[in-house]
Amino acid sequence: MNGIFLIAHAPLASALRQCVLHVFPDSAGDVVALDVQPNMPPNETLAQARVMLAQSRSPSTLVLTDVFGATPCNVAQKLVDGVRSKLITGVNLPMLLRTVSYRHESLDALVSRAMVGGTQGVIQVAVTAPQNQAKRNVNDQEQRHHQQ
Numbered sequence: 001m002n003g004i005f006l007i008a009h010a011p012l013a014s015a016l017r018q019c020v021l022h023v024f025p026d027s028a029g030d031v032v033a034l035d036v037q038p039n040m041p042p043n044e045t046l047a048q049a050r051v052m053l054a055q056s057r058s059p060s061t062l063v064l065t066d067v068f069g070a071t072p073c074n075v076a077q078k079l080v081d082g083v084r085s086k087l088i089t090g091v092n093l094p095m096l097l098r099t100v101s102y103r104h105e106s107l108d109a110l111v112s113r114a115m116v117g118g119t120q121g122v123i124q125v126a127v128t129a130p131q132n133q134a135k136r137n138v139n140d141q142e143q144r145h146h147q148q
Contacts, residue, residue: 001030001058001104002030002032002058002059002060002061002062002104002105002107002110003030003032003056003057003058003060003061003062003067003101003103004027004032004061004062004064004065004096004103005032005033005034005049005052005053005056005061005062005063005064005085006031006032006033006034006063006065006080006091006096007033007034007036007063007064007065007069007072007075007076008033008035008064008072008086009035009037009038009066009070009071010032010035010037010038010070010092011022011035011037012035012046012066013034013035013036013066013072014032014033014035016033016091016093016096017031017032017033018125019048019093019096020096020097020100023097023100024097024100024101026049026138027100027103029057030058030103031054031100034048034049034052034072036071036072036075041076042071042074045071045072045075046075046078046079047076049075049076049079050079052148053079053085059084060063060084060085060107061084061085061086061107062085062086062087062088062099062107062110062111062114063076063079063080063085063086063087063088064087064088064089064091064095064096064099064114065087065088065089065090065091066068066089066090066091067088067089067090067109068090073087073089076089084107085107086108086111088114088115088118089108090113090118092118092121092122093116093121094117094118094120094121095114095115095118095121096114096117097117098113098114098116098117098118098121099113099114099117101113108148
């Protein structure tokens with residue numbers, strides 16, 4: 001089973017982990033989080049991340065970060081090897097939930113699942129407020145007095 005390592009600006013990594021544990025309480029051992037503090041030097045964050053990754057009991061790990069080019073992502077890029085660990089940036093909750101759901105698949109398959117989950121989780125929702133709905137023609141013969 002793959003491990004999932006969240007590295008993000010504080011407190012996002014921990015918050016995302018808590019959301020996952022709300023839905024998948026059995027995944028506590030598979031999902032770890034590192035909140036990158038604003039005053040912590042990147043080399044200290046990298047050292048902490050290496051320790052956390054080494055303590056992982058998973059043979060392979062998917063590392064998820066929040067923003068490309070920011071400290072969490074830069075640290076993660078130095079951490080992953082591309083074989084036993086892979087990196088995706090732009091983590092969101094739908095991506096993470098999909099990742100946890102399929103953590104038993106191969107690491108390459110998990111990367112694909114995560115990418116699809118992340119993109120499919122971004123949806124524009126239509127506004128359906130009554131003031132935005134078309135008015136019914138007054139000559140409409142069909143009377144509707146019940147909710148549909």
